[in-house]
Amino acid sequence: MQPVAIVGVGQTKVEANKIRERFEDMVFEATNKALADAGMTIDQIDNVTTISNDFWDGRTISSMAINDACGSYDKNVSTAEGDGTFGAIYGLMRTLAGTFETTLVVAHHKGSESVMRLITNAMFDPIFERSMGIDAIASAALQAGSYMRKYGISEEQCAMVSVKNHGNAKKNPYAQLAMDLTVEEVMRSEMLSDPIKKLDCCPIGDGAAALILATGERAKKITEKPVWVKGVGYCCDSYHLGYRDLAGCDALVAAAKQAYTMAGIVDPRKEIDLVELHDAFTYQEPFWLEGMGFCERGEGGKLTESGKTALGSELPVSASGGCLSSNPVLVAGLVRIIECALQIRGDAGEHQADGVKTALAHGVNGPAGQSHCCWILGGEA
Amino acid sequence: MADWRDEVEPWVLESRIKVPYTWTAGETGSHYLLELKDNKKFWGTRCPQCKRIYHVPKRNCPECFTECTEWVELGPLGTLRDYTIMRKAEPRLHTLPVPFAYGVIFLDGSDTGFLHLLYEYEEADLAEGLRVEPVFAEERTGHILDVKYFRPAKAVS
Numbered sequence: 001m002q003p004v005a006i007v008g009v010g011q012t013k014v015e016a017n018k019i020r021e022r023f024e025d026m027v028f029e030a031t032n033k034a035l036a037d038a039g040m041t042i043d044q045i046d047n048v049t050t051i052s053n054d055f056w057d058g059r060t061i062s063s064m065a066i067n068d069a070c071g072s073y074d075k076n077v078s079t080a081e082g083d084g085t086f087g088a089i090y091g092l093m094r095t096l097a098g099t100f101e102t103t104l105v106v107a108h109h110k111g112s113e114s115v116m117r118l119i120t121n122a123m124f125d126p127i128f129e130r131s132m133g134i135d136a137i138a139s140a141a142l143q144a145g146s147y148m149r150k151y152g153i154s155e156e157q158c159a160m161v162s163v164k165n166h167g168n169a170k171k172n173p174y175a176q177l178a179m180d181l182t183v184e185e186v187m188r189s190e191m192l193s194d195p196i197k198k199l200d201c202c203p204i205g206d207g208a209a210a211l212i213l214a215t216g217e218r219a220k221k222i223t224e225k226p227v228w229v230k231g232v233g234y235c236c237d238s239y240h241l242g243y244r245d246l247a248g249c250d251a252l253v254a255a256a257k258q259a260y261t262m263a264g265i266v267d268p269r270k271e272i273d274l275v276e277l278h279d280a281f282t283y284q285e286p287f288w289l290e291g292m293g294f295c296e297r298g299e300g301g302k303l304t305e306s307g308k309t310a311l312g313s314e315l316p317v318s319a320s321g322g323c324l325s326s327n328p329v330l331v332a333g334l335v336r337i338i339e340c341a342l343q344i345r346g347d348a349g350e351h352q353a354d355g356v357k358t359a360l361a362h363g364v365n366g367p368a369g370q371s372h373c374c375w376i377l378g379g380e381a
Numbered sequence: 382m383a384d385w386r387d388e389v390e391p392w393v394l395e396s397r398i399k400v401p402y403t404w405t406a407g408e409t410g411s412h413y414l415l416e417l418k419d420n421k422k423f424w425g426t427r428c429p430q431c432k433r434i435y436h437v438p439k440r441n442c443p444e445c446f447t448e449c450t451e452w453v454e455l456g457p458l459g460t461l462r463d464y465t466i467m468r469k470a471e472p473r474l475h476t477l478p479v480p481f482a483y484g485v486i487f488l489d490g491s492d493t494g495f496l497h498l499l500y501e502y503e504e505a506d507l508a509e510g511l512r513v514e515p516v517f518a519e520e521r522t523g524h525i526l527d528v529k530y531f532r533p534a535k536a537v538s
Contacts, residue, residue, distance in 0.1 A: 019391045058398060117471050122471050126404050127414075128525050129496050133474030138483050141465035149509065167523040193483075238443065242494030243435075246463050343467045 001260065001379050003216030004095050006157030007102075008038025009338040014176040014326035015209035017112035020102050020244045022071035027108045027210035031070045032380035034104065034210035037224055040175065042071035045212070046100035050079045051087035051330050070210070071245050080081075083278070083364025084169060084209065084334025085373035089232055091213055101218040105211050111204035125240065125368060136280075137201065139241060139367040141193035144283040146247040148195060151298035155195050157305050158282035159186035162324060165279065168311055169321025170352035174335075176205045176326040178294035186282075200282040202327035209334040211341070216381065227341040229378045230358070231265070233258025236371035244370075246357035248330065252372040257358075260293075263376035266293050268293050272376070273356045274316045276336035280323040280363040285309065292374070316353040319343065333363030337375055344379045409440040410422035412452070418523040423456040423515075425491050436491035437525075454486035458534050461511040464499065476526060480504075486531060488515060497525075 010017075010033025012026050021029075027050075035042060048070055050063040059065060063079035066072075078094070080087035084107045091105035120136035147153065163183055169175035181199065188197035219226040235254035239245050256268070265271045275292070279285050286300025294302045294315060303309065309317035319322070320339040323332050340359035342348040361375040406414055409426065416422045426432045426449035428442035436455050441448050463485040470479045482499035499513065513531040521527035 003452070019388075019393065020386075058396075115473075127401070127406050127410050129528055131524070132469065132483065132485055132496060132498055133472070133476060134496060135474065137469075138465060138467055141467075142463040142483060142485060145465050147507070148464040161398075176453060190469070194438055194466045194468070196465075217449075240493075241463070241496055242437075242487075243443075329518070 001094055001229070003214065003218035003219070004092060004213055004229045006211050006229070006337070006377070007214045007219050007222040008034040008040060008212035008269060009210070009341050010034035010037055011174050011209040011335055011338055012207050013174045014205045014328050016203065016205050018110070019112075019207040021206075022111050023108045023208070024066045026206065027066045027069040027106055030108075030208040030210040031104065031106055032375060034212050038117060038212050040102070040212065040222065042279065044072060044102060045104045046102045047076040047094055047104075048072035049087055049091035049094060049103060049105045050077065051105065051334065052079065053081055053082050053109070053330055055122060056111070056114060056165055056329065058114060066108065070276050076100070080366075082330065083363040083365045083373065084330050084332065085337060085361060085375060086234060086333065086365055087330070088211065088334060088337055088375070089234065089373065091330065092229060092232065094113045095213045095215060101215045103213040105213065105334065106208065107210075107331040107334045108208040109331045110206045111328060112206050112327070116204050129240070136204045136367060137196060138193045139280045141196045142241060143198060143368040144195055144281060145153065147183065147287050150247040151169045153283065153286055153301035153303070156183055156211040157286065157301035158200055159183045160304050161282040161285040162186045163277065164310055165318050165322045165324040168319055168351055169325035171311075171319045172325070173349070174326070177203045178321065178325060180245040183342070184351070192243070196281060202280040203325070205326055205328050207326065207328035207331050209254045209331050209338055211334065211338055213276055225345045227344050228378050228381050229375065231259040231261070231263030231376040232374065233262065234371065234373040236366070239370065241368060244355040246368060249291035249369055249372070251285060251289060259374035259376050263378075265376060268360070270342045272315070272352050272358050274319065274340065274359040276320060276322065276359065276361045277318050278323055278333060278336060278362045279318055280327050280364070284369070287316060288369075291372070292360065292362070311351060311353060318350045319348065319351045319353050336361040336363060340375070403408045407440065409438050413438050414523045414525070417527045418521040421517050422454060422466040423488055424452045425488070427451045427453050433492045434490060435493050436488050437495050453490060455490040457515050457537070459486040459488040459513050459531065461486055461499070461513055462494050462509055463508070464507050466504065466507070475528065481530070482507060486529065497528065498530035499532065506533055
């Protein structure tokens, strides 16, 4: 792959209800922060990729409603509907196509303005599944139960992820839900859909994020701290839950392998210093880390329990607080990439981990981890 | 310096999008739903190449990328794989009062699972491998909820 780097990043604080802002206001803020971070102006952006979901925005082709706010007016702009990691791959492809030197990728989400359960229910097949009322939480719970039973992952081990991530969020000024929790408090929180309890779940929130990609030579001119895209991979499993092995995560295994191969990574346990995970539910930390090869299948619970995924330990996972503390849908994946870039630059602030040279950003699309996307980022070209 | 933005009262408008849809079940889905309605029978499709039997029926086999035109009668009993007990009510979505369960069920004869509801169970009985039977609605309309839910099978089979 031709060298491409992230040269600027920006994110809004994620909040439960940004009642003072429309989604275009959040996009304007994130875009301007990314431009300021890169030391660029909007006229230096050659093309734009926006990431949004019409159902959540309550508007068809909602991407067209933000072209004033992201400066795509009068520019080549295209849209991805899906997690930010997937949208960013689209932006990466547009950068690699050779037509553009700089690409702005921006995502927005206002979870506060609609009803999460009704909208996530609408992702299911209207003939065979939707009328049963299944939603994001119930489908994740089907998977959590099967995975945890198969490998003996305990609810307490999952609760530890909640404690860790909500604690990490206290060091991240952009995070929505930062709090001191105990395993007991997580265990006592309201059971929603067995085995998923309220504090095993991400919150609903509003936010936007943006990053700027640039081709190799241009990137070096823009910034002294380009963060290089070393490898990407994505893979999609079957749409219907009954056609998938829910206790496995084959799509993630394939996505990670693609990204590792492209990045020349042989042993992720030795070569990756930090992971920003799409961990919308607690069982997903052990599960996804297994899929990425950071431990053997079924050993993820022990990995979490060992404390190795804590900030300051061997493999910090979601040092930002992850999706468990802030999950503006679609934006969340882009934030994973942004957080990895900040960590590599040494600009993550209070939640900065030591010696991050190579990081993995992860995104998920679809119910119960239907599709996965992995980005490997590094500080050296 | 006072900024007018600090003073402004945020003004929130309520609305909703109402769009009626008509979704065709397609030829394959239509055959399936009408058999459920008229004869209380479950049918799956078989891939001519890998012989995998799909339920709910697939028009084409995603593995072999060939058309599945052969029908195979399945069930009515099945075996539970994944399950979760739903405890948080959402009356706008749910057809049963909480707690009820969602399950991925493999009907006898099928190689794939499908999502349905579980009810009339003891919580302690829910387990992977549980044998389940369908409870049909009296009034059937050609809908997946012509089966109201599955429950633990009464007769051992």
